[in-house]
Amino acid sequence: MATISSPGVGTNGLDVKSIISQLVALEKRPLDTLKLQAATVNTKISAFGQIKSLVSTLQDAASKLTSVTGWNGVTTTSSDSKYVSASAVGGTLPTSFSVEIQSMAKAQATASAALLPVGGALGAGTLRLELGKWSVAPASFTPQSGQPVDITISAGDKLSDIASKINGANAGVTASILTDASGERLLLTGKGTGEMAGYRVSVNEGAGFDTGVQSFAENSDGVGLSRLATAQMDVAATTMAADARAKVNGISVTSATNSFATTISGVTFKAEQVTEVGKPISITVAKDDSAVRSNIDAFVKAYNAINDLLQEATKYDPKTKSAGLLQGDSTAITLQNSLRSAVQSVTTGGGAFQRLADIGISQALGGNLVVDSAKLGKALADSPDAVKGLFRNTGGGAADGIAVQVKALATNLLSNSGFFKSKDDNLQLSLKRISQDQSRVNDKVDAFEKRITQRYNALDKQLSSLNGLNAYVAQQVTAWNKSNG
Structure with a gap:
């Protein structure tokens, strides 16, 4: 089937x-x-x-x-740029001139007398910093316009504390401390150069700041905070603020800095170092x-x-x-x-x-x-x-x-x-x-x-x-x- x-x-x-x-x-x-x-x-x-x-x-x-x-x-050349360098803005007319650098611009620098004991407190009071010009240093000081900077010093402040307060006060001065065998010193240096960038340090130990009319003995007795006043500074360690001085084609000129920007129209020349006597530097500007x-x-x-x-x-x-x-x-x-x-x-x-x-x-x-x-x-x-x-x-x-x-x-x-x-x-x-x-x-x-x-x-x-x-x-x-x- x-x-x-x-x-x-x-x-x-x-x-x-x-x-x-x-x-x-x-x-x-x-x-x-x-x-x-x-x-x-x-x-x-x-x-x-x-x-x-x-x-x-x-x-x-x-x-x-x-x-x-x-x-x-324009092109600007110096016969010896290690003494004088120069530059010029576009459009400056061709020219040439001689430059003698007689002195460089300086910032004021001072050192206090040696302070003992090292690390000790200086005493209470107010430290005043003023910028200005010394005419016959240190006898005659002309403050710049503007308010002086006052710094409050406490009784327990050490020199390091004072230096720190000065640096934080933006007073145109920097502070540091030098320690040697004789003690510690407050070193001050102006931030700017030129005659108008000098500074004066004064103190008030309670009675008031000295003025041309009135003075207080404790502010200059060399005791306590008065040891930092300008009158107590170490003269041997003092450098006064000064303008740079030069001669252009025999004509004396000055500048607050080492740069002379307005002496010759359109040209800026800079003092690099003092020139040798009788050997001026030639500056030439050409198209x-x-x-x-x-x-x-x-x-x-x-x-x-x-x-x-x-x-x-x-x-x-x-x-x-x-x-x-x-x-x-x-x-x-x-x-x-x-x-x-x-x-x-x-x-x-x-x-x-x-x-x-x-x-x-x-x-x-x-x-x-x-x-x-x-x-x-x-x-x-x-x-x-x-x-x-x-x-x-x-x-x-x-x-x-x-x-x-x-x-x-x-x-x-x-x-x-x-x-x-x-x-x-x-x-x-x-x-x-x-x-x-x-x-x-x-x-x-x-x-x-x-x-x-x-x-x-x-x-x-x-x-x-x-x-x-x-x-x-x-x-x-x-x-x-x-x-x-």
Whole structure:
């Protein structure tokens, strides 16, 4: 008799997890595109940030060529800078003069008599510090305008405590302590130099401060706090405040510091040490064309750096069929054209020179500026004012110099409402949109994964049930076949 066989309705071990994972991966494929788009936008943000930095450098370079001081550079030399050094501000007229340094500026320095016992208290009272000028030291002292500084000294204060109080009082004097075999001494040094930076120390031990009309014996008796008064100072250890003294072309001059900033108009010379008698130091101020050349070179270098970056970013190589990051970006092309137009412009304010090529600065293939050093040098030597006018004339419109126009363009590009702010805003908006698209895709994938997980779990349960039924039917068929065999 014919037998019945099982058709095998179900399958065992269905890998639901693997199936779901592969389906979810397919749904996530749009995220790869979005991630690539986000990376490209971030790279563009970085690129435009770099371009912005280079435009800022160009703005600075153009500013130097529009500044008066940028064209009035001078060089200052000293025949022996170890005695006298010097500098001069731009625009200072060429000059030369001789300097003899007779004495250096000094700060007042004093030391008290030796005090014993070491570490002992000095006594209560008030210590007064005044800044001013000693006329016939120490007999005549003229205080500066302003209030003296009074420091309260307690009965138990040691010399170290007094020194600390002086240093904390901001009285124009610093204090320290010297200890030797004879005891300890209070060392005072004025913070400033010059005759008007002297100081006087007086004390009040209870009756009042001494004045020109009235004096109190206890304030100068060499006992207690009075041991720190000016009258009790060690004369041998005293240095009086003094101005620096010099002769310029034989004329005596003084300065409260070692720097003479107002003696010669536009020139500052500094006394480094006293000169030898009869050997004055020569100071020479001359026009410095190298500063102008340096500023022009910096301008050319700054422009070329921008042009190189834009050229690389916007190029297309037909051989490799590869494009630069900003190839086809109309805003980058517009920026490049605007900068080129500015340096190629013709100005009516430069006198004999109307364009950069007239002074030896031309554009090579690719847009970079190239300097003919010999031609530029001749222009600076023969017509310095015309070169200056070419760059910095401010007649308005076509009369504006090249540097004036480039600076104005750069300033506009860098402003809060300019090109770079607008470009960055647009790129940031693109990033935001991409992020939103990524969120939508992720939400869609999550919903898809949840939905198919439920379906495949249900299918797996159905298959398990069918497999059980199939086993039962097979068992029954086997038993039936045996009973009818």
